[in-house]
Amino acid sequence: MSTADAIRDYQSMNALCELPDYAKDTRMDLEGQFPYIATPYAGKANRPYDTRYRTTKPGKKQPRDPIREILRKILPKRLTWPEDERKANRPGYGADLAPENYSRLVDSIARFIIGTLSGCALIVPMVVMALDPSLMKSLVVVSVALVVFALVVGLVFETDNKDTIMATATYAAVLVVFVGNSGGAGGAATS
Template sequence: MNSKVQTPISLVLPDDEPDDTGPVTLGEDYWRKLGEHTKLEQDEIEPALGEFKKLHAMNLTHLLNQLVLIKANIEKNGTTSKKQMTLLRKTLQHYANAIRDFQYITELNTPPRIYRNQKRIALEGSFPELANPFPGSRNIPYNTFYRTLQKRTVQNRDGIRELLRKFLPNRLSWTESERRARPDVYSSGRAPDIYSPFVDSTARFIIGTFGGCALVVPMMVMVFQPSLTKTLITVCVAVVLFALALSLVFETDNKDTISATATYAAVLVVFVGTSTGQS
């Protein structure tokens, strides 16, 4: 019986794979341009961060196929070897790292389109031989999605601000800085990340007015021609409407809705108790 472990295909250890990047030879001119490009980006917040989603997918598929071949070989022979276990361990490590890398790069924030275009154009200008490695073909290697490490600040949405945004012109809903940074999104009519000061101020005014009316109106109803039945019905209706407004219009979470509704009901109950005691 042949105890030698057979392999269905010649597998190469990942660390020993040849360095074959394609037709472009990275000569002295490239390293000079790399230094010049790095100097140009010193004033930038961060360098270009290309996503290269297809390349990540290709790498993951390649590593997966290597693991499949190793698994098939072990199942066929019913045994393994020290060399094969070394290959398995390294391939699993590479596969896990590739998954984490892919997850990390795809979870980075999306910068404005003008930022992405600027990064791509700057790279193509600094490295023209890489921007067009195959003259005469439609090969554009730098044409990938670019990400950013900068955190994207998105203001919480609520019914009042969204209602104002839908009925007001876009120029009143967007800040000037965001209009310049995201002209494509602005032109499409979608919501901004940060509402304009005008929308914010108007929304706060509406919310403040609603809060005052939510207390004053029920009290006025209970004061005129007071009766116990009328007072109880008014309190119940007011509390239900207040809870509906919080949950539907302002989209508060469960804990905040319960706390605010209980506080509102307590204020009305105190008023009812005071007015009943005086009568």
């Protein structure tokens, strides 16, 4: 085996997901069964059962999106890293790197922001169309809102083509139904 192979093996082993709870439980079980081996050298910090267990199963990684990244950079580090990952990846935590998974707080705030923005994406065009309604104004508002929505979904959230088309079509359908049932059609009839 060459040095390059050994380095590749080391890197691939370090890329595997750690199981910190399993390691702690196993150490406690072994220390309970074999207490005389747990501290073989009195007064020394030798812990023979401290082992790092890893799994070949892929870890759950949250996709990166701009909202969560902005929150990670704004909020204190201890609020953005989950507790278990903070313990398992102390070097990454100390170097201010992005965590594999965001904390529940960051995830909840990001979901709230996305939900609020998506609600505004529907409400704002509808309010604009309802004020002094006309068919031309409604069509222009729907067209502009649809282009902005497609840009945000496609560029900011980096969705697949299929997901971008489905989201944009759904958004367009909601706005077109509003145009057909409200001021746009009524405004054209009264002109």
